[in-house]
């Protein structure tokens with residue numbers, strides 16, 4: 001009976017009274033099955049010698065356990081002395097005799113390990129040397145580490161090492177869709193436990209870790225490289241159509257640039273730049289624009305400008321290579337470019353493109369913002385390389401080529417010559433000039449012959465000024481020449497003067513595609529008569545026909561709302577007479593002559609158009625911030641009535657006596673020649689910093705002079 005009073009089978013021996021016991025019990029052959037160290041668990045009972053009277057000297061309380069290795073079953077042929085002793089086994093518990101009249105049985109359990117084993121099998125044997133023992137069970141086993149997955153590597157089942165301290169190194173194999181980072185390893189201890197995991201595997205691209213395995217990324221997700229990371233959602237404007245995607249191709253019309261990472265959102269070329277503003281200055285133009293409304297989802301914006309030159313007759317031709325683009329025409333980082341060296345009086349069309357790093361990947365042509373401009377009149381470029389031939393004592397022949405940039409038809413060449421004072425030293429100021437001079441040389445060409453028909457200079461494109469009084473309706477006349485400007489585009493800021501018809505104001509004008517411009521606004525005061533309106537707008541009709549840097553420029557008129565206004569460029573320094581008085585003695589002679597040169601250029605232009613000014617005086621010249629003088633005041637009847645300096649003549653008209661040529665005072669014979677007389681008076685005004693001509697002489701005295 002065991003301790004629970006269940007019947008059990010035992011091997012037992014109890015020869016405690018007899019001396020020199022040597023009883024053996026042997027197992028049958030046990031195959032080793034790869035085990036290198038085996039464990040034997042014994043269950044037995046062992047009776048306490050003290051509990052048995054009369055056994056002293058012969059009774060033992062231990063027994064011995066042995067083993068013997070062999071490759072096959074050798075049966076009973078093994079001799080006792082061939083067995084190797086494993087241990088002497090003693091009991092932790094033993095019989096303690098009769099307890100309450102019942103024999104109390106206490107089962108002992110002892111475990112011993114043996115290794116290394118090398119043969120294919122073995123026997124175990126138990127030797128009794130005189131104890132009272134009952135062996136109830138012998139369990140023989142070995143230990144192994146059970147196959148596991150750790151760090152995405154599979155470690156197979158492995159038998160433990162031969163001795164109690166040995167560790168068996170095991171290499172793991174990466175699970176499906178994983179790859180080694182550091183060789184995965186673990187150690188199997190003698191106790192069958194996995195110890196010290198080293199190295200690991202990571203899920204391949206397109207797979208992510210999920211409970212010790214690698215699962216594919218779902219549709220719409222991707223993982224670009226092997227690693228610990230999880231699948232990411234496809235970036236904006238990209239997609240994945242299958243599971244386990246390693247990248248997300250861009251949606252149609254979206255792209256990734258070569259150096260964009262796979263995680264970058266897909267982008268597209270930008271739209272065209274907007275709000276292009278052009279400012280033409282002679283033969284150059286400054287183009288400025290705003291960023292495109294759609295940058296395509298990128299920040300690497302650049303701009304490029306293409307140029308087309310359009311003549312009236314033929315088709316447009318590409319001119320991107322010819323003019324000077326500053327800083328350059330492609331790869332512009334700032335929304336601005338200056339184009340120099342254009343041909344004068346020519347139409348150009350510029351196409352402004354915005355590009356980014358994916359523009360070249362798109363098959364579609366980049367949209368561009370087109371701006372058309374017309375260059376102005378400009379002086380020819382410098383004459384270079386003058387040759388000298390046939391120099392004699394008093395004559396010389398000079399030859400030269402047409403300038404690189406004629407900017408139109410060259411009408412004449414001016415040759416200035418100076419006396420040479422010393423070798424390499426020329427007198428340059430006309431005031432010191434003794435034998436010096438000035439001559440004109442004309443082009444020896446068919447054009448020259450055209451200019452000189454009937455002994456008069458006439459130009460192929462000669463235009464004549466049209467007197468607005470030849471028209472009936474002043475409003476119709478004015479729109480023939482001047483553009484109507486919407487009042488909403490004008491912002492009046494302050495009053496700067498007063499004219500015959502009303503206040504003159506300073507304001508700002510904003511036209512589409514143009515920069516905010518400072519303007520002068522001449523207003524027609526309320527309650528005007530039809531005649532006043534006609535005269536007021538006549539000035540605009542005249543001014544509108546002029547286009548010259550030294551003649552005040554008309555921007556347009558406001559006639560469809562009140563107040564009726566004439567809008568001109570703003571001249572920061574106001575009228576020339578007051579300007580000179582404010583700066584008395586502050587300029588060099590060259591600067592004063594520079595002012596006069598400008599007025600002369602403006603007057604030459606007007607007389608070429610057949611316009612006679614009749615009231616040229618410093619007060620009717622305006623000066624801008626760059627000290628450029630411009631001829632203004634283009635009334636007709638006004639000339640004789642508006643001017644405070646005009647006086648009634650004997651013939652009844654009102655004339656600015658001090659500025660007017662004698663024949664005009666006497667017979668009202670106004671001509672370009674009488675304008676030249678007035679110009680002479682203006683010269684005097686300028687050189688004297690705005691003194692009053694003839695000082696305090698009366699008008700009568702002046703006309704007598």
Ligand code: AMP
Nearest residue numbers: 497498499504520568569570571574575
């Ligand atoms: P007007 O009626 O043309 O004589 O103009 C009266 C005054 O207004 C002039 O004497 C100037 O002081 C001023 N003024 C007229 N036009 C302009 C302009 N375009 N820019 C600046 N001031 C101007």
